[in-house]
Amino acid sequence: MLLVVVAGGSTDGLLLLVAAGGSIRGVPVEADGSIGGKWDRGQICVSEEAQPPLRILPSALAETQGDLPFVAIVRSRQELSRWLSNPLPGLRWLQVEGMLEDPEAWRDAAHNDSNIPFDVVLSDPASEFSDLYRVVDAYAVRAIRVTMPAAPGLTKAIRLAAALRLPVRVLPGQPSAEALEELHNALEFYLHEPSVEAPVEFFHSVLATMSDADADSLWMILEEDPDAFRYYDADGETKVRRTDDFGRPEIAPAGFVDNHLRSLIAQGAECTTCPWQRPCRGYFKWPDPAYSCEGVKQLFFSIQTAGDEIRRDVASFTATDTGILSEPGEVQR
Amino acid sequence: MSERVFSVILLPTSDCNVACDYCFEHKEPHRLSLVMLPLLTRRLLDHIEKEHIEECEIYWQGGEVMIMGPAWFEKAGEIMDRAAAERGRRFVHYLQTNLIGYSPAWNGVIRGMFNGSLGTSMDYPNIHRKLFKGGAAAYTELWSRRIREVKAAGIEVGVIAVLHEGSLEVGPEKFYRYFTEELGLSAFQVNTPFPGGPAKEVAGGFQLDSSELAEFMVGLFDIWMAEGYSLGVSVGPFDALIDNFTGKQARLPCIWKENCSNQFISVDAKGTVAQCDCWVTSYPEYFFGNMFREPDLTGMLKTSRARRDFVERPKHLVEDEDCLSCRYLSICHGGCPVRTYSALGTMMAKDPYCEVYKAVFACAEAHAGEILRARAAPIVSLRQRHEVGVNSTG
Numbered sequence: 248m249l250l251v252v253v254a255g256g257s258t259d260g261l262l263l264l265v266a267a268g269g270s271i272r273g274v275p276v277e278a279d280g281s282i283g284g285k286w287d288r289g290q291i292c293v294s295e296e297a298q299p300p301l302r303i304l305p306s307a308l309a310e311t312q313g314d315l316p317f318v319a320i321v322r323s324r325q326e327l328s329r330w331l332s333n334p335l336p337g338l339r340w341l342q343v344e345g346m347l348e349d350p351e352a353w354r355d356a357a358h359n360d361s362n363i364p365f366d367v368v369l370s371d372p373a374s375e376f377s378d379l380y381r382v383v384d385a386y387a388v389r390a391i392r393v394t395m396p397a398a399p400g401l402t403k404a405i406r407l408a409a410a411l412r413l414p415v416r417v418l419p420g421q422p423s424a425e426a427l428e429e430l431h432n433a434l435e436f437y438l439h440e441p442s443v444e445a446p447v448e449f450f451h452s453v454l455a456t457m458s459d460a461d462a463d464s465l466w467m468i469l470e471e472d473p474d475a476f477r478y479y480d481a482d483g484e485t486k487v488r489r490t491d492d493f494g495r496p497e498i499a500p501a502g503f504v505d506n507h508l509r510s511l512i513a514q515g516a517e518c519t520t521c522p523w524q525r526p527c528r529g530y531f532k533w534p535d536p537a538y539s540c541e542g543v544k545q546l547f548f549s550i551q552t553a554g555d556e557i558r559r560d561v562a563s564f565t566a567t568d569t570g571i572l573s574e575p576g577e578v579q580r
Numbered sequence: 581m582s583e584r585v586f587s588v589i590l591l592p593t594s595d596c597n598v599a600c601d602y603c604f605e606h607k608e609p610h611r612l613s614l615v616m617l618p619l620l621t622r623r624l625l626d627h628i629e630k631e632h633i634e635e636c637e638i639y640w641q642g643g644e645v646m647i648m649g650p651a652w653f654e655k656a657g658e659i660m661d662r663a664a665a666e667r668g669r670r671f672v673h674y675l676q677t678n679l680i681g682y683s684p685a686w687n688g689v690i691r692g693m694f695n696g697s698l699g700t701s702m703d704y705p706n707i708h709r710k711l712f713k714g715g716a717a718a719y720t721e722l723w724s725r726r727i728r729e730v731k732a733a734g735i736e737v738g739v740i741a742v743l744h745e746g747s748l749e750v751g752p753e754k755f756y757r758y759f760t761e762e763l764g765l766s767a768f769q770v771n772t773p774f775p776g777g778p779a780k781e782v783a784g785g786f787q788l789d790s791s792e793l794a795e796f797m798v799g800l801f802d803i804w805m806a807e808g809y810s811l812g813v814s815v816g817p818f819d820a821l822i823d824n825f826t827g828k829q830a831r832l833p834c835i836w837k838e839n840c841s842n843q844f845i846s847v848d849a850k851g852t853v854a855q856c857d858c859w860v861t862s863y864p865e866y867f868f869g870n871m872f873r874e875p876d877l878t879g880m881l882k883t884s885r886a887r888r889d890f891v892e893r894p895k896h897l898v899e900d901e902d903c904l905s906c907r908y909l910s911i912c913h914g915g916c917p918v919r920t921y922s923a924l925g926t927m928m929a930k931d932p933y934c935e936v937y938k939a940v941f942a943c944a945e946a947h948a949g950e951i952l953r954a955r956a957a958p959i960v961s962l963r964q965r966h967e968v969g970v971n972s973t974g
Contacts, residue, residue: 377896
């Protein structure tokens with residue numbers, strides 16, 4: 248069975264077409280050693296057994312992880328250099344923050360033996376988008392993904408990332424009206440610009456969901472499900488993304504997404520009747536359950552429309568393909 | 581080991597045996613000695629070893645490389661290839677020559693070191709490439725004879741043509757037929773001209789009108805697609821663009837790389853390192869350093885302030901020019917730094933041929949669309965047959 252799987256998509260030992268730079272249950276994908284966001288084939292087996300969450304920690308805390316799977320967050324050239332020169336066995340990738348302005352760091356990353364993947368985080372796409380050119384040399388020697396918030400400058404950053412064939416993860420959070428406009432523009436670009444080759448998440452995986460591929464919810468796609476991705480602050484305290492308010496006793500990482508959705512439904516939130524409940528699972532109702540999803544529903548609708556078009560095209564192609572295999576008369580008989 | 585390839589445009593001499601109008605090189609008599617070659621080789625091998633690169637492409641050009649003589653190349657190839665093999669690396673050599681100095685004495689080294697092929701240059705019509713005695717007509721006659729001789733010797737030839745006002749006047753059809761029919765070539769490449777040499781000292785006649793140049797390029801593209809593409813004729817850079825737009829892995833020319841500084845360097849006979857041959861022969865303000873004086877090429881490339889401008893250029897272009905909104909950004913990135921610098925005196929601007937490139941890209945995209953539709957046509961045709969079959973038997 249051939250299946251198109253995208254970043255964050257779930258897999259169960261099937262033959263895959265994998266978008267390198269994406270992740271499968273928290274494990275960055277490098278099928279057949281491919282890098283550079285290129286499409287490639289590979290046989291990836293994912294255990295059905297429950298896996299411990301992937302820990303995402305500040306560099307200093309990561310030192311204690313050893314063989315346990317973890318992601319180190321680096322914020323300085325020294326931290327970057329430390330993990331490139333002597334990575335621990337459990338290191339899955341480096342989350343590189345606030346370093347795009349440092350050309351020296353990127354020169355080091357380009358001239359280094361290690362091929363550890365990077366997740367490069369842009370905190371302000373409007374001012375940082377052009378710095379993406381600095382990662383080009385490093386991208387030639389390692390897989391790199393770019394992560395950015397839905398914020399002004401998002402479309403610019405996605406345009407440039409696409410031109411450089413860099414996979415992107417957009418963290419929409421609870422987007423403001425301004426951010427929603429950026430998301431709509433970015434989605435339009437992703438869906439209709441032929442030069443886009445690398446995945447732009449969450450559009451890519453949601454589109455796959457709507458094209459009948461089996462995929463997870465936004466929480467998994469965006470690596471925010473605490474059951475699979477456990478974030479730690481500098482004090483070693485675990486956090487659910489997008490809020491510092493974790494003194495609340497009702498918020499526990501285990502089973503967080505299910506509990507959150509149940510709570511929303513119990514409160515009669517619009518999720519109850521929302522057609523996008525499966526891919527969303529209350530993502531946009533966190534941390535503020537009163538957030539109006541009107542704008543994000545339009546996003547889902549646009550992706551659904553594109554998914555429908557793809558499904559029609561695939562059906563049409565399949566019918567044509569059948570025609571190739573048999574003579575017309577034979578088909579009729 | 582990385583699959584990356586590092587390329588070096590190596591100029592063993594800047595000296596030349598002809599007198600072309602548009603040459604931007606200082607024709608110094610300096611030549612790379614076989615005494616210095618082992619040091620140059622060691623520096624290159626140190627660099628690719630540090631970069632975990634297995635293969636280094638050496639593009640030998642000048643000046644005019646054949647001035648060095650076949651015996652020199654035979655020895656040079658031996659020195660370099662032996663040193664590379666000892667370190668588990670490999671050099672792949674390419675030869676770019678004006679062919680004026682060619683004789684059958686070269687055949688052995690061309691077949692051995694250069695794998696039986698070479699690149700040369702000719703324009704159509706030729707009005708700017710000249711011999712010291714006899715001018716352009718004599719050049720054309722001698723070069724044409726040399727082409728016949730190398731082809732008769734079984735050597736594969738690729739030709740680069742630089743466009744000029746005369747090319748635009750004769751038009752793309754005559755231009756195409758000259759290379760494919762009169763010369764009988766199955767591969768040639770067209771380059772846009774630029775006024776090399778000190779910035780802004782523009783040599784007249786080499787700044788072509790963009791709309792006229794675009795019209796010519798598109799016309800040439802159309803003729804190639806109609807007459808040569810399906811027969812296997814290769815016209816660069818059109819063939820790479822067709823590959824790109826039909827979803828194949830495309831090797832686009834250096835002028836359209838996202839960052840040419842990570843692809844190659846040029847080194848002259850004195851060990852000067854710069855971005856490409858245009859820079860190393862024309863613009864000392866953009867030299868990266870000297871390979872004979874500095875022991876660490878990797879360190880030089882990493883720290884050179886001049887090189888930093890190349891690395892930072894595309895960033896400036898997407899901020900200050902309209903490149904970010906261009907649908908062809910992924911295959912252009914603002915174009916060629918040296919074309920920009922030679923025309924404008926700064927590289928922090930987009931290539932002056934922007935409009936020409938856009939026209940060519942659009943043309944390539946349209947042709948690629950036709951190719952893809954044609955590939956799908958048999959499927960559609962079968963489907964129609966199927967539908968007819970269903971209807972007629974129903």
